[in-house]
Amino acid sequence: VDEEVGLVGASGIEPGLLQGKTLINLDSEDDHWVCIGCAGGINTLAQFAYETMETPTGMYYFKVGITGLKGGHSGTDINAGRGNANQLLVRFLYEEAQQNELYISSFQGGNLSNAIPREAACIAAVPFASKEQLRVRLNLFEAALQAEFGKNEPDLKLTLDSIDAPATMLKPEYATRFLQSMYACPNGVIRMNKDMPEQVDTSTNLASVKPTAGKENEWTIVTSQRSSIESSKIDVVNRIRAIFELAGMTTTHTEGYPGWAPNTESPLLKVMVDVHKEMYGEAPVVYAIHAGLECGLFLQKYPDWDMVSIGPTMRGVHSPDECLYVPSVESVWNYLLAILERL
Known part of the structure; x- marks a missing residue:
């Protein structure tokens, strides 16, 4: 069968x-x-095509990552209170962009559509004068996450490494679109079942961000929606589609299966x-x-x-x-x- x-x-x-x-x-x-x-389940994919620019000089170039998360199955573990690596790393980058001139060269996280992502990494840059403040803010952010997740994510860790300057960066308007749409994208439990309050009814998982195979200057964002009620599943699919299309991305869906x-x-x-x-x-x-x-x-x-x-x-x-x-x-x-x- x-x-x-x-x-x-x-x-x-x-x-x-x-x-x-x-x-x-x-x-x-x-x-x-x-x-x-x-x-039932369905995957919603967003194709993020972007334009690049030469990497500016006088910057601090770094790779920031999140590791040590438990991950798990995006259905049975979605209500376990675990962190999503893509969501958390974007959260840090979004907050950093509010205080600093932030450039992004690459972002990659997660793997399978039915798995909660355990790791994610981004190559980026800030003005060299902001180097030490960046590290301070990263340490504070790590401490905040450890307090939020506690024993649910005891091995959570954020890393920051200096690197050579990458050849290109995303143009700022594209980096902004990426961060805003990813940060706004729902993740986790959306609703519990009305008749079985301990049972998850509807959820979504921000599963992965990877370079699109065979294409330059494009990333594929994969999200996975689940619900025992078809109308609720489609509602979440449409919300996610609307968010990414507002950011100028093209969205598609897998065939899916019913609940x-x-x-x-x-x-x-x-x-x-x-x-x-x-x-x-x-x-x-x-x-x-x-x-x-x-x-x-x-x-x-x-x-x-x-x-x-x-x-x-x-x-x-x-x-x-x-x-x-x-x-x-x-x-x-x-x-x-x-x-x-x-x-």
Whole structure:
């Protein structure tokens, strides 16, 4: 079914092929847990084409970076209170530009669209007379971030290194557009679920900034939006699109995949809870996941389906360390048989 590639098999299911109205998905990863929702996702890309100028003389040329962040999955870890390297480095540069004549030569941060960026770096310049004040402000900024994030980011570190003068810098108006749009771009949790207050409903991740492959004087900014509600996902997509287009950038979107909004009143869920109580003496953990599942794609083709997702306990899924807790297979199998008898 090409799950690793992108739920290709689930995407290919035909409307009308299946006649039932109830689906028990067996793709979840924790015994005694019942999943009732997942997030849909889409990436929004901005192409930042800029003009350059010769690097001015009499400047202090430096590379500033942020390292040591935890990063993590842009869905399941988005509410963990972790720093986004792109966002934080832009924040420092924006504040510096308010107090100083700041030139930017390059900026790069993050890697994968589904990962919270851990590192970012920028090559820039300020008047040589401002060299020491720059370092002081960087140290103060680092201390401020350490106070803000505390134990969530214990290894957060800002670095500043002197370098030789780069050949070119962005013209000031382009550097301003870049910093303003990046700083204004939303990042993190946008909204929590109204029925499950501990569950993230909608989020966005400022994932990466890289040179555009095959093009000079252009960077590609990648952001990733997730939501279990399609209208909320599109709202965030449009907000981000508006911000970058205001800065003169061109935006595009990936095809995306739909979400599965939790239904706490689901008749199937009631059966799942009742049977679990009878078998194990307590209710299962009912939750939604802020990442993609096949159920979102199924719901797009079969909007009347009543669905849940369960599965045996697995760890390290989609990695070389993937493993299964074998006793949980029997537990889930017996649970499934009891549910089928009740339906």
